[in-house]
Amino acid sequence: GENVEQHPSTLSVQEGDSAVIKCTYSDSASNYFPWYKQELGKRPQLIIDIRSNVGEKKDQRIAVTLNKTAKHFSLHITETQPEDSAVYFCAAVDNAGNMLTFGGGTRLMVKP
Amino acid sequence: GAGVSQSPRYKVAKRGQDVALRCDPISGHVSLFWYQQALGQGPEFLTYFQNEAQLDKSGLPSDRFFAERPEGSVSTLKIQRTQQEDSAVYLCASSLATSGGNEQFFGPGTRLTVL
Numbered sequence: 001g002e003n004v005e006q007h008p009s010t011l012s013v014q015e016g017d018s019a020v021i022k023c024t025y026s027d028s029a030s031n032y033f034p035w036y037k038q039e040l041g042k043r044p045q046l047i048i049d050i051r052s053n054v055g056e057k058k059d060q061r062i063a064v065t066l067n068k069t070a071k072h073f074s075l076h077i078t079e080t081q082p083e084d085s086a087v088y089f090c091a092a093v094d095n096a097g098n099m100l101t102f103g104g105g106t107r108l109m110v111k112p
Numbered sequence: 113g114a115g116v117s118q119s120p121r122y123k124v125a126k127r128g129q130d131v132a133l134r135c136d137p138i139s140g141h142v143s144l145f146w147y148q149q150a151l152g153q154g155p156e157f158l159t160y161f162q163n164e165a166q167l168d169k170s171g172l173p174s175d176r177f178f179a180e181r182p183e184g185s186v187s188t189l190k191i192q193r194t195q196q197e198d199s200a201v202y203l204c205a206s207s208l209a210t211s212g213g214n215e216q217f218f219g220p221g222t223r224l225t226v227l
Contacts, residue, residue: 006154032213043116043203043218044155051213089154093213099145099168100205100216102154 002027004092006103013080014111021106023090024072030092033066033073034100039086047088048075080110114138116219118204124225125194133189133222137206144187145216146179147203155203161187162210194226 003026013019025033031052036044050057050064050073057064061080066073077084087107091100117136125131137144143162147155148171157171163184172179176195181187191198201223205216 034215036218043220045218046215049215091154098143098207098210099157099160099171100147100155101157105152105154 002030002092002094002101004090004101004103006090006106008106009104010107010109012109012111015080015082017080019075019077019080019084019108019110021075021088021090021108022072023074023092023103024070025092025101026071027092027094028068028071029094032093033064034091034093035064035075036089036091036102037086038089038105044089077108080108082110082112084108085110116204116206116217118202118219118222120222121220122223122225124227126227127195128193130190130192131194131224133191133202133224135187135189135204135206135219137185137187137204138208138217139185141206141208141217142184142210143207143214143216144181145205145207146187146189147205148173149201149203149221151200158189158202191224194224196226199224199226 006023034049038044063076087105090103146158149155159179160168161181176192178190201221203221204219207214
């Protein structure tokens with residue numbers, strides 16, 4: 001089955017700086033890679049996703065890149081704000097399945 | 113419109129008790145998923161329904177766990193003879209389509225504590 005590794009587990013940045021979170025996956029058949037943001041005690045919420053036929057996708061301050069050959073994908077947040085503080089999860093879905101396989105999460109702390 | 117809802121939000125059970133957790137997916141969503149999220153970890157897949165059919169239950173940790181979705185909408189996750197290691201947040205998610213690669217919308221979860 002799929003295995004997703006996520007790094008770093010914690011990340012502290014100053015407000016206005018950029019944050020980068022990296023994930024690797026094991027199943028070359030995976031073709032959909034969403035990123036979820038989870039605030040303390042709240043539900044995971046999708047912030048951006050990318051499919052395997054695309055190398056990069058951007059939505060305002062958030063961007064995701066995908067390298068299929070290396071089987072890794074990354075989340076980039078620019079001009080970080082205190083409200084970006086949360087736990088971020090990457091995930092992967094393979095072509096045959098439907099369930100999400102999540103990484104272990106990254107706790108992002110943005111210091112004002 | 114209403115999102116995915118779950119009840120109860122919190123459940124405390126004594127070891128050995130049976131519990132039932134409910135999920136109301138977004139109306140019209142064909143796919144429904146259950147995940148288990150231990151403290152400080154990412155959600156882990158338990159089981160998947162397409163309408164009323166349970167197509168994948170490979171993530172259920174033991175035969176004490178049982179899930180159903182008899183009419184293709186509301187789903188119930190039942191845990192029999194609860195153990196302390198069952199303590200976790202149980203998340204339900206629904207998706208409009210049947211194929212992989214579609215956004216899953218999560219409910220707020222049920223936090224289960226087994227004493």
